[in-house]
Amino acid sequence: MRVPTIKLQQLTIFSTLLTGGGISTMYYLIQKKLSNSEYHKLALEKLEGCALAMDSLGAPPLKIHNIHLHDRDNRIDQRTAQVKIPLTGSRTGGYLYTSSIRDPDTNRWSVKTAVLRLKEGETINLMNPPSIAKEFTE
Template identity: 35%
Template sequence: MTVSNGTLIKIAAWGGVILSTTGFILQNSLVHRVRGFDYYKTALKKLRQHPGAVHYLGEPIKDRGFKLSDTENNCSDGRNARFSIPVSGPKDRGTYYFWAVRENDEWTLTRAELELKSKPDARLIIHQ
């Protein structure tokens, strides 16, 4: 029994759709999970309360989806975390970089910086 090329193409296309959808769902669920971690919430709270960030970005400051596949900038091993998060407000947008350390079951933000699209050669220190 032979299968026509048209049938094989349809099977491959549906396989691609299913694989892509599954990858998208898994990526979004992992990003959602990271957004619930203490270090992430603390870092975003610091950004939203920083007068300089509010001045340049405007309110409300929103975090946008980040890529977990970018393991150079977005990773956590249970003791150390570092992330590069796209953020935006009504006035501007940029990238929020933060680093955190876990000591005695508590996460501490060690550094946070905001790089604006309108000023790519400078970073605003949010926490040091």
């Protein structure tokens, strides 16, 4: 029994669209889960709490981009999370490198390290940010 070529073409197109839609949905759901995670939110709170880092980026507005799932800097398991978050402000962009651990007793995440690396090469340690000297005139 011969199957017409047009039917095979239709089946191929349908399969391709179905597979592409499934992959896109899975990618979206993974990104949403990562951005809603406690370790992700805590890292962004550290960034937003550092006036020097926010000023260097030109934020607000601050745009947080999707995490590159294929990047080897991103490792997450039950007890630790190491994430590289791409972001941009109105002046420049960079990556927020974070490392978090989960307390087994309370099941809560805490940020162990948070470092902002700007595109220009500047590095700001958010756990121990440099103080901003302000000049006051009287």
